[in-house]
Amino acid sequence: MRMDTVIMGGGLSGLTCGIALAKRGQRVTIVASGLSTLQFNCGSMELLGCIDGKAVTSPLEAIATLPQGHPYSKIGTDRIATLAEQAKSLLDDAGVIMEGNAAANHWRITPMGIAKPAWLTLFGHLHIDDLNQLPARRVALMCVRGFFDQPNGMLANGLKELGFEVEKIEFTTDDITALRRSPSEMRASSLSKHLVSNHALLRVADQINSLTGDAELVLMPSVLADEEAVRTLQSMVNKPLRMIATLPPSVPGARIQTLLRHYFRMLGGNYLMGDSAVSGTFDGDLLTAITTAKLGDMPLKADNFVLATGSFISRGLIADYERVYEPVLGLDVDADAEREQWTRFGVLEQQAYMGYGVATDNNLRCLKQGKTISNLHAIGSVLSGHDAIKMGDGTGVSLLTALAAAQDILGNK
Amino acid sequence: MAERMQLCNISVNNFEQCTKCSICTTVCPVAAVTTDYPGPKQAGPDGERYRLKDPAYYDKMLKLCLNCKRCEVACPSDVHIADIIQRARMSASEGKRASLRDTMLANTDLLGTMANLVAPVANATLGLKPTKLVMDSIMAIDKHRTFPAYSRQKFTTWFKRNAAKEQDAYAHHVSYFHGCYVNYNFPKLGQDLVKLMNAIGYGVHLLDKEQCCGVALIANGLYKQARRQGQTNITSIRKSVNDDHRQVITTSSSCTFNLRDEYPAMLDIDNKDVRDGISLATRFIYNLVDDGKVKLVFKQDYKRRLAYHTACHMQRMGWQLFSIELLRMIPGLDLVELEQNCCGISGTYGFKKENYERSQAIGSILFKDIADAQVEAVTTDCETCKWQIEMSTGLPVENPISVLADALDVEATRQANNIN
Numbered sequence: 069m070r071m072d073t074v075i076m077g078g079g080l081s082g083l084t085c086g087i088a089l090a091k092r093g094q095r096v097t098i099v100a101s102g103l104s105t106l107q108f109n110c111g112s113m114e115l116l117g118c119i120d121g122k123a124v125t126s127p128l129e130a131i132a133t134l135p136q137g138h139p140y141s142k143i144g145t146d147r148i149a150t151l152a153e154q155a156k157s158l159l160d161d162a163g164v165i166m167e168g169n170a171a172a173n174h175w176r177i178t179p180m181g182i183a184k185p186a187w188l189t190l191f192g193h194l195h196i197d198d199l200n201q202l203p204a205r206r207v208a209l210m211c212v213r214g215f216f217d218q219p220n221g222m223l224a225n226g227l228k229e230l231g232f233e234v235e236k237i238e239f240t241t242d243d244i245t246a247l248r249r250s251p252s253e254m255r256a257s258s259l260s261k262h263l264v265s266n267h268a269l270l271r272v273a274d275q276i277n278s279l280t281g282d283a284e285l286v287l288m289p290s291v292l293a294d295e296e297a298v299r300t301l302q303s304m305v306n307k308p309l310r311m312i313a314t315l316p317p318s319v320p321g322a323r324i325q326t327l328l329r330h331y332f333r334m335l336g337g338n339y340l341m342g343d344s345a346v347s348g349t350f351d352g353d354l355l356t357a358i359t360t361a362k363l364g365d366m367p368l369k370a371d372n373f374v375l376a377t378g379s380f381i382s383r384g385l386i387a388d389y390e391r392v393y394e395p396v397l398g399l400d401v402d403a404d405a406e407r408e409q410w411t412r413f414g415v416l417e418q419q420a421y422m423g424y425g426v427a428t429d430n431n432l433r434c435l436k437q438g439k440t441i442s443n444l445h446a447i448g449s450v451l452s453g454h455d456a457i458k459m460g461d462g463t464g465v466s467l468l469t470a471l472a473a474a475q476d477i478l479g480n481k
Numbered sequence: 482m483a484e485r486m487q488l489c490n491i492s493v494n495n496f497e498q499c500t501k502c503s504i505c506t507t508v509c510p511v512a513a514v515t516t517d518y519p520g521p522k523q524a525g526p527d528g529e530r531y532r533l534k535d536p537a538y539y540d541k542m543l544k545l546c547l548n549c550k551r552c553e554v555a556c557p558s559d560v561h562i563a564d565i566i567q568r569a570r571m572s573a574s575e576g577k578r579a580s581l582r583d584t585m586l587a588n589t590d591l592l593g594t595m596a597n598l599v600a601p602v603a604n605a606t607l608g609l610k611p612t613k614l615v616m617d618s619i620m621a622i623d624k625h626r627t628f629p630a631y632s633r634q635k636f637t638t639w640f641k642r643n644a645a646k647e648q649d650a651y652a653h654h655v656s657y658f659h660g661c662y663v664n665y666n667f668p669k670l671g672q673d674l675v676k677l678m679n680a681i682g683y684g685v686h687l688l689d690k691e692q693c694c695g696v697a698l699i700a701n702g703l704y705k706q707a708r709r710q711g712q713t714n715i716t717s718i719r720k721s722v723n724d725d726h727r728q729v730i731t732t733s734s735s736c737t738f739n740l741r742d743e744y745p746a747m748l749d750i751d752n753k754d755v756r757d758g759i760s761l762a763t764r765f766i767y768n769l770v771d772d773g774k775v776k777l778v779f780k781q782d783y784k785r786r787l788a789y790h791t792a793c794h795m796q797r798m799g800w801q802l803f804s805i806e807l808l809r810m811i812p813g814l815d816l817v818e819l820e821q822n823c824c825g826i827s828g829t830y831g832f833k834k835e836n837y838e839r840s841q842a843i844g845s846i847l848f849k850d851i852a853d854a855q856v857e858a859v860t861t862d863c864e865t866c867k868w869q870i871e872m873s874t875g876l877p878v879e880n881p882i883s884v885l886a887d888a889l890d891v892e893a894t895r896q897a898n899n900i901n
Contacts, residue, residue, distance in 0.1 A: 069771055069806065097802070102557035103504050249516040257507035261514075317507045333818055338806075341821070342554030343799040362799025364757065366768055382557060 070369045071095045071338075073477060074358060076345040076396060077376030077384065079104030081448025081466035083328040085374050087158060088474035090335035097368060098337060099360050101344035104325065105382060105449075110313030111190035111290060111320030112176040113159075113166065113467065115152060116140075117460020123185050127464075128152075128170055137402070137453035139465045142430045143472045155467040156188060162331035164324050165191040165295055175199060179315050180219060181226015185460060190320050192298035194287060194310035199230060204308070207232045208283035210276060213240040214248045217256045217314035218289045227287075237279050241271040256314040257322065259291035269297065273304030280307060289314045294323060345377070348397045350436070355397070355444045372443045372477045375399070375426065375434060376470070379449040379456075385424060392424050394450070400427040400435040402452035418458050425452030432473050445473035494561035494568070499526040505552035505562050510823040511545050514842040518545040521552035524569075525562035532569055539573045545839075546570075547827035548700060549793035564746050567699070571747070574702040582620045586829040587701035590693040593631065593665025600631040623837035629666045629868055636668035637687060644675050644685070651684035651900075655765070656721040656729045658714075660736040661693050662864040670732055673886035674762055678730075680894040681766070681775040686727065688717040696739040697829050699747055708748045714740065715752050722758030729755075730762040732882050734862040735828065737761045738794040761862065763881050764803040770810070777885075778893035783813035787884065788856040790847065790870065791821045792863030804862055804881045811888045817854045822847040826869035841873065848873050860884050 073089050075082045078100020086096045115127040116134075124130040132145045140148060152170035159166055166188035168174050173185040175196040189195040196203060207227060211220045224234045243262050248254055263269060269292075280286055290311035292298050302309050313320060329339055343362040348355050357367035377384030377396065386395045387410065392403035403424040404410060410421045426446045427435045434444045448466040449456065456462025492498070499522075506512055506520040518524070524543050531538035543566055552562040585592060606612050607628040617624035636659050648654070655678065663671040675685045692714055695707035718740070721727045731737045740759050744750040752759075769775040789808065791801040808816050825844030830836050851859060851874050859870050859878045867878040879887075895901075 069767075069802070101559070103508070103555045104557065107502070107504050107507070247516055250512075250519060255503065255506065257503075258512065317503050322507055330820060333820075338802055340799055340802060342796065344559075360799070363802070366764075366771075366803075 069097075069363075069366055071097045072370060073372040073374060074099070074368045074370040075374040075376055076358065077104075077374075077378060077382070077448070077450070078329070078339060078341065079325075079376065079378055079382065079448065079466070080106050080109075080328075080463060081470040082374070082376035083325070083332055084155070084158060084467050084470035085376065085447055085474050086332050086337050086339075087162065087328065087335060088471055089477060090332060090337045092478055094478075096332075096337045097370075098332065098339045099343050099345050099358075099368070100339060100341050101383070102342060103322075105378065106321050106325040108316040108318060109321030109324060109463070110176065110178065110318055111193050111311075111324070112186040112195070112313075113155075113188040113463040114185065114460045115148075115170055115173075115187040115464035117173065117185040118458065121458075123173070124460075125173055125185075126171060127173055127187060135453075139432070139451045139454055139469050140461070142428065142432060143468060147472065148468065151468045151471050152187070152464075154471055158471075159188070163295075163327045167191060167195065172197075177226070177312055179217075179223065179313050181223040181229075183226075183230055187464060190324075191295055192302065192311050193290060193320065194312055196230075202231055204283075204285035205233055206283045206285070207234050208276075208280040208286045208307075209234050209236050210286060210288040211236050211238045212244060212259065212289060212291070213238050214244075214254050215259070215289065216254050218312075219315070223312070235281075235283065239272075239275040239279060241268070241275060243268045243271065255317070256289065256291045256319045257317055259289075260293040260319045263291060264293060264297065266300065269301050270304060273301055276305050276307075276309070283307060285310065287312050290318070290320050293319065345396045348373075350441070353439055353442050355441055358396070372445070374473055374477075375444060375446040375450055376448045377450050379425065380421070382449070384450040385426075387421070392421070394426050397434075397444075398436065399441075399446075400438065401425065402427045418455070422455040422457055423453060426450050427452060431476055432469055445476065447473045494564045495559050496526055496529060496565060498558040499560045500558055501527075502557065504555050504557060508551050508555040510549060510551065510825070510843040511547055511839070514839055515545065518542055521546075521562045521566065525552070525565040526560060529565050529569065536572065539569060541573075543570050543573075545836075547793075547823065547825075547830055547843075549823050549827060550797040551793060551823060554796055561746070567747055570702070571704055574704075577702070579702045582622060582833070583701040583829075584703065585620070586622070586832055587697040587703050588693070589661040589697050590665070593661050600633040604630045617834060621834040622832050623834045625837060625872075626832050627868075627872065629662070629864075631665055632668050634668065636664045636671040639668050639672065640675070640687065644672075645687075647679075648684035648686055651679065652682055654684045654686060654725075654727045656688050656718075656725075656727045657685050658688060658691060658694070658718070658729050658731045658736060658740065658759075660731065660733045660864075662733060667864070670880050670883055673880075673883045674730075674732055676891065677766070677882060677886045677889060678762075680889060680891050680898070680900070681769065681777070682898050682900045686721075688714075688721055688729070690714075690717045694736040694739045695748070696735050696743070699739070699743060700828050700830065704748065708750065711744050711748050711750045715744065715750055715755065718752075718755050718759060722755045728765060729759045730765045731759070732762050732862075732880055733864055734761060734792045734795040734798065734800070735865070738798050742798070761798075761800055761803065763807050763862065764800050766885075767803040767807045770807070776894065776897040777810060778890045778897050779811050779813070779888045780890045783811065783888045785813065785858070786815040786817070786856045787879075788817045788819050788851055788854045788859045789881075790819050790824070790851075790859055790861040790866060792861050792866045793823055793827070795862050796821055801862075808860065808881055808884060811885070814884070814888065817856060819847065819850050819854065822850065824866045824869045824873075826865045828865050831869060840869075844869060844873055851876065
């Protein structure tokens with residue numbers, strides 16, 4: 069089967085690249101082994117959050133100071149602002165409505181109540197422009213009775229440390245109580261499926277309106293399925309209402325993935341979920357075809373290929389007892405040879421392995437045994453030289469490298 | 482040493498690979514509509530830990546699992562969650578007899594053989610209100626369901642009388658695993674396949690001995706019978722693929738999935754040597770076209786707007802691409818690919834009275850998508866999805882092979898492939 073471009077990996081970077089290419093009329097197939105780490109995304113995108121442990125306020129300026137091996141430096145820091153704009157409008161076109169801009173970070177609130185720098189945050193979710201000017205003082209934190217995915221105590225303490233006066237308010241409705249029959253699945257995704265109808269939302273709104281007294285801002289876990297439900301509930305509640313991300317699997321993260329996948333399909337793209345690339349055929353400096361687990365003896369041929377298989381958690385990179393490697397195509401990786409260097413003892417310390425990934429040239433094209441594969445780009449978390457946890461650059465790298473690779477493929481860099 | 486340790490780390494059904502991320506639960510169509518079902522993570526890998534300790538931890542609510550495999554498709558760690566659940570159901574049912582209702586629903590071929598003999602009577606009777614009420618109250622088969630109509634003539638009878646003789650004249654050959662639905666309910670699909678294959682120069686043949694693939698037997702706990710029938714089928718398929726060098730093609734995604742994947746996973750039937758020789762017809766034809774071996778010519782005046790629904794087992798096989806890309810070759814066809822959601826019927830599951838409401842609730846997202854798509858018909862590779870979608874949306878549902886056969890300019894195609 070022949071495509072213009074075949075993308076290995078169906079997460080944020082793979083979908084973004086696929087959409088950018090399909091929009092320009094390319095025939096694109098995405099091979100996605102299961103749902104991606106977008107399911108763990110809190111509903112925010114970050115461009116660059118921290119350098120050397122310090123929060124970044126102006127990501128565009130800070131990006132100019134990054135070392136050469138960072139994916140942003142490879143793309144060219146002069147292109148970042150434009151690509152960031154394009155990424156935001158691509159999300160917008162897919163129905164992922166986000167607030168924020170690349171010139172100045174805002175603060176998102178994690179499920180544990182910690183403020184972290186972010187570039188974009190989903191509509192309806194709490195974000196704060198300036199921690200010295202909180203949007204409200206007295207906050208009602210709505211806690212769903214029996215709910216697993218929100219550590220209320222930690223969240224309330226975190227919010228208090230930011231300067232809010234927090235009152236935890238437990239509530240439930242008939243719809244929510246009915247869910248508790250299943251002892252193991254009182255989870256955000258289950259709630260999102262049962263709080264859909266206007267009646268169900270109205271019962272939640274009634275609880276909020278009767279319990280929140282003199283609060284100036286109401287916060288509730290992000291368990292509403294879509295933007296429409298958020299708007300509906302906001303209109304029913306007589307105070308400002310904002311969502312706060314829950315522990316994963318996250319409803320807003322899953323929503324972003326669904327919207328992007330839907331948009332990609334609408335543009336004529338093929339999305340093969342539950343399949344994975346297993347090997348490739350090379351001809352000189354070209355990758356000519358890949359085989360997948362499910363398509364078997366039918367290789368996917370294409371003019372261009374994109375590797376968007378993610379990092380260790382997504383099995384885009386594998387570490388065994390001896391080495392770190394890229395399992396599909398055996399590409400060159402940037403990683404320390406000695407196993408002792410991979411990790412440090414403290415789990416929260418900066419870990420070297422977080423920066424490992426496939427080696428690329430300055431156009432994000434992969435290397436195999438030192439030679440550039442001219443029609444194979446790598447994008448997103450599989451790339452080396454960045455650290456989603458310590459630098460807060462994971463989603464930004466995914467979005468921007470995806471667009472940069474798409475432009476390179478379309479030949480209008 | 483290190484390498485050997487890593488090899489030891491591989492577990493049955495990738496059970497140990499579960500990272501407890503819960504993604505499977507977010508996509509489970511059953512957990513989405515009922516709180517009675519604990520969800521795939523709890524029912525699968527989590528529950529398995531307890532069951533390994535003591536089988537008494539088995540939760541009877543596992544019977545609510547549709548075996549749609551959507552959890553497996555979504556799992557980022559390749560854990561065979563549904564297989565773990567099915568295997569648990571299997572161990573729990575050992576030594577127990579299936580109910581009369583389940584036995585009847587599961588034996589699609591026995592029921593078919595009896596009904597064919599008296600098709601007009603059977604169809605009329607099964608459609609009557611009193612019959613439905615009796616079935617509802619005594620058999621617990623939901624009264625809302627209409628049994629798919631039985632054909633007066635079996636596909637195999639039609640084939641032997643009308644088509645078998647000409648088949649040897651073709652240069653290339655395949656065997657056709659028609660399945661129960663084509664044989665007893667809807668021979669037209671089999672006839673469409675013969676028409677299509679003949680037009681591209683392939684003779685179609687029946688297997689020496691074909692029995693029901695057993696997908697419904699497995700779902701209803703009749704494992705021994707399923708294994709017996711499976712062995713008969715694999716013996717016939719083996720002869721076709723290995724001795725006669727004829728690939729075996731099918732027109733049902735569930736039969737295909739069962740023959741290829743469930744036989745080894747659920748029934749311990751070794752099919753390694755012939756698994757690659759079993760293919761869905763759309764995949765087989767797509768590959769021929771893609772390799773430039775055959776050409777398809779379509780009618781100039783053909784014009785339709787259809788929605789393609791990916792059946793659960795089709796998605797698990799990962800083959801929807803072949804049906805979709807083949808359909809996209811028809812110039813006059815405007816094809817809408819629906820979001821992949823379960824229709825809720827899951828073979829015999831939705832026929833059972835206790836499952837009816839749940840079945841319809843599960844399918845409601847798909848039915849809404851179909852209504853929004855504004856199409857004249859739906860196309861899908863699964864016959865039970867067809868019944869469910871037809872009953873629930875009122876739109877006709879066709880197999881992609883029938884759509885292709887309908888759009889095909891037979892004469893022009895024969896000429897393009899140099900067939901007299």
